[in-house]
Amino acid sequence: MDRFEAMSFFITVVDRGSFSAAARVLSTPLPTVSRKIAELERHLNARLLVRSTRKLTLTEAGEAYLNACRAILDHVGDAERSASGEYLTPRGDMVVTAPTVFGRLHLLPVINDFLRAFPDIHIKLILSDINLHLIDDPVDIALRIGPLPNSSLVATPVGTVCRVLCGSPTYFAGVGKPKSPEDLADHACVSFKGLASGGTWTFASVSGQRPDRQVAIRPRLSVNTAEAAIDAAIAGVGVTHVLSYQVARAVEQGSLTLVLREFEPEPMPVSVVHAGRKMQPIKILRFIEFCVPRLSKALTSDKDRLLFGMAAHAAQI
Structure with a gap:
């Protein structure tokens, strides 16, 4: 039995919460994972895991052994990296x-x-x-x-970065600029499923005061990337809600204009x-x-x- 491998399998089973999840992470057949843990328990002559239909539970011996396994594998990894020169030369x-x-x-x-x-x-x-x-x-x-x-x-x-609301000068020339987040109900919105945007946009209440308020929007256009949302806003489709670094160059070049800056949430x-x-x-x-x-x-x-x-x-x- 390869004890280091068995320890690694044991840690992965515990961290993932099941044998099947561990098998997927390890790219190893489920029977192999179960066999490795069984061999480890026989070698130790101790029960490490209590298996039920819903979850796995560590025994007292299993919890102590888990902590020891983590420490041992960490030390082995450090030793290998030290021997290979990773701690001496950037490579x-x-x-x-x-x-x-x-x-x-x-x-x-x-x-x-x-x-x-x-x-x-x-x-x-x-x-x-x-x-x-x-x-x-x-x-x-x-x-x-x-x-x-x-x-x-x-x-x-x-x-830091912040969430900003922006649209093209051409768009705002045609429909005017929103004065408050609630005015977005009268504007075409471009949303995307991502880090900073979606079907609900976040704004500060008044001049940055807490708590933030959530404004539901009905998108005229929904896309799945920030780049597409920004391109649509530049084209005049509507306003979009993105992160400041994503539109910094477009704002500098005059392709987009920021609005409702006083309602931006905390950076x-x-x-x-x-x-x-x-x-x-x-x-x-x-x-x-x-x-x-x-x-x-x-x-x-x-x-x-x-x-x-x-x-x-x-x-x-």
């Missing part, structure tokens, strides 16, 4: 994930520069508006937008997140050192673009 593979538009606009250029600076590092970039789990998926570095749950993850803030933090471990491969540390100041500068530039665009628009009125 090896990394998996990085970020929201789709943010990753394309801001993170990808940083990664391009990072790869030129560190030729022995290879990066797999996953752009997705669904947050991937740093441990289960697995992912080395994640870019997160919004409040972070309490966890063992380590987060480094890089700035959301943007963070670079990684797993909290006692020892971090140097490639992780170098990537964080490299990307954090550059992403902070990019978000500051976005805010400047929004201010420039609004000022230029006001000067034309």
